[in-house]
Amino acid sequence: MNTILADQTIDITKEICPMTFVKTKLKLDTLRSGQILEVILRDGEPLTNVPRSVKEEGHRILEIRQKGDFYTILIERR
Amino acid sequence: MDSPLTKTNQTTLGIKRADSVIDLIGNTPLIRLGKITEHLNSDVEIYAKAEWFNPGGSVKDRPALWMILDGIRSGKLTKDKVIMDSSSGNTAISYAMLGAALGYRVELVTPENINIERKKTLEAFGSRIIYSNPLEGSDGAIKLAQKLRAENPEKYFMPDQYNNPLNPISHYESTGPEILQQTRGRVTHFLSGIGTSGTLMGTGKRLREYNPNIKVISIEPAESLHGLEGLKHMATSIVPGIFDPIFPDERLYVPTEDSYRVMKELLKMEGIFVGHSGGAVIHATLEYAKRLDEGVLVTILPDSGYRYLSGGIWW
Numbered sequence: 001m002n003t004i005l006a007d008q009t010i011d012i013t014k015e016i017c018p019m020t021f022v023k024t025k026l027k028l029d030t031l032r033s034g035q036i037l038e039v040i041l042r043d044g045e046p047l048t049n050v051p052r053s054v055k056e057e058g059h060r061i062l063e064i065r066q067k068g069d070f071y072t073i074l075i076e077r078r
Numbered sequence: 079m080d081s082p083l084t085k086t087n088q089t090t091l092g093i094k095r096a097d098s099v100i101d102l103i104g105n106t107p108l109i110r111l112g113k114i115t116e117h118l119n120s121d122v123e124i125y126a127k128a129e130w131f132n133p134g135g136s137v138k139d140r141p142a143l144w145m146i147l148d149g150i151r152s153g154k155l156t157k158d159k160v161i162m163d164s165s166s167g168n169t170a171i172s173y174a175m176l177g178a179a180l181g182y183r184v185e186l187v188t189p190e191n192i193n194i195e196r197k198k199t200l201e202a203f204g205s206r207i208i209y210s211n212p213l214e215g216s217d218g219a220i221k222l223a224q225k226l227r228a229e230n231p232e233k234y235f236m237p238d239q240y241n242n243p244l245n246p247i248s249h250y251e252s253t254g255p256e257i258l259q260q261t262r263g264r265v266t267h268f269l270s271g272i273g274t275s276g277t278l279m280g281t282g283k284r285l286r287e288y289n290p291n292i293k294v295i296s297i298e299p300a301e302s303l304h305g306l307e308g309l310k311h312m313a314t315s316i317v318p319g320i321f322d323p324i325f326p327d328e329r330l331y332v333p334t335e336d337s338y339r340v341m342k343e344l345l346k347m348e349g350i351f352v353g354h355s356g357g358a359v360i361h362a363t364l365e366y367a368k369r370l371d372e373g374v375l376v377t378i379l380p381d382s383g384y385r386y387l388s389g390g391i392w393w
Contacts, residue, residue, distance in 0.1 A: 015082075016082060017151060018082075018147050018150040018151040019082045019147070021150060022100070022147065022150065022180065023097065023098075025180065025181070026097065026098045026179075026180070029181060053150075056156060056157070057157055058157075
């Protein structure tokens with residue numbers, strides 16, 4: 001079961017690459033270190049690119065799971 | 079490729095709502111010029127895109143955003159890289175703004191004689207300025223930026239606005255569709271000043287695809303040594319890689335003095351405060367319009383006069 005609670009949520013299902021990453025990055029910038037961001041995104045390019053780019057920035061991916069038509073990822077801000 | 083702006087920049091009410099400053103780029107107003115055009119045939123309409131409504135204060139926010147997003151998309155711009163490019167001013171400010179908003183360091187190569195407004199603005203955003211020889215103008219800045227990149231390829235992400243296809247693509251995907259929407263497809267002539275030529279090439283391509291009869295006209299300084307910042311006298315400059323000299327249907331050349339005069343007329347007659355290049359394009363557009371019986375002419379006002387106040391040529 002999901003026991004991790006997100007501090008903030010962002011829906012990027014309407015964004016296109018690379019705004020998917022840019023929006024996620026901007027949202028992460030508003031969090032404090034250790035806080036959790038939940039990102040709702042589409043399958044395909046966003047699901048491939050966003051977690052990879054977020055990891056490159058030094059943040060930690062805690063979880064990726066399918067939720068209906070979309071996916072959610074939980075990111076811990078570094 | 080879709081515009082990255084279309085889905086984020088407008089609410090259903092048409093009023094902008096932004097999650098960040100990058101959401102405010104594009105969708106600038108189109109202003110009809112009513113008084114300064116009174117001597118023209120009544121069936122000739124002249125409109126101008128007010129590009130100083132972009133958050134960085136100029137048209138350059140569009141190509142700067144597109145080039146930076148492409149850098150992120152392609153993996154060429156990573157968090158350890160510094161955004162570095164040459165610019166005579168406006169692009170530099172757009173990079174500085176975007177770098178601050180997105181968390182990238184920015185270094186800008188610019189001629190030492192850029193005005194105090196620009197220097198202070200760049201410093202305020204936290205960018206580093208690298209000065210090139212003022213006597214060599216924008217070409218000197220281009221050469222120095224290329225040298226810096228060659229010496230430090232690992233350090234820099236250089237968008238290279240003069241040769242990057244994303245520069246005209248930004249206008250193909252944003253400026254062009256906006257003009258078609260704002261004129262309801264009635265535009266007959268598109269006139270644009272050329273510096274990198276990105277606005278002319280990208281917007282012109284989009285408009286011609288919509289209607290091949292739309293005339294695309296370029297505007298350049300008449301003299302090699304001119305006072306029209308941002309515009310290039312192509313015959314005596316490094317020609318940008320993105321420029322195709324046979325793309326325009328016609329090429330117009332404007333003297334600096336006439337451009338300054340029209341800049342002042344716009345201020346006094348229309349209450350519109352534009353920079354030097356804005357005066358140049360309106361002068362050229364008004365002269366061109368004298369030949370026409372009818373038409374819907376659209377041009378681009380790249381920035382506002384507030385960016386040139388220290389030049390002291392307003393009275």
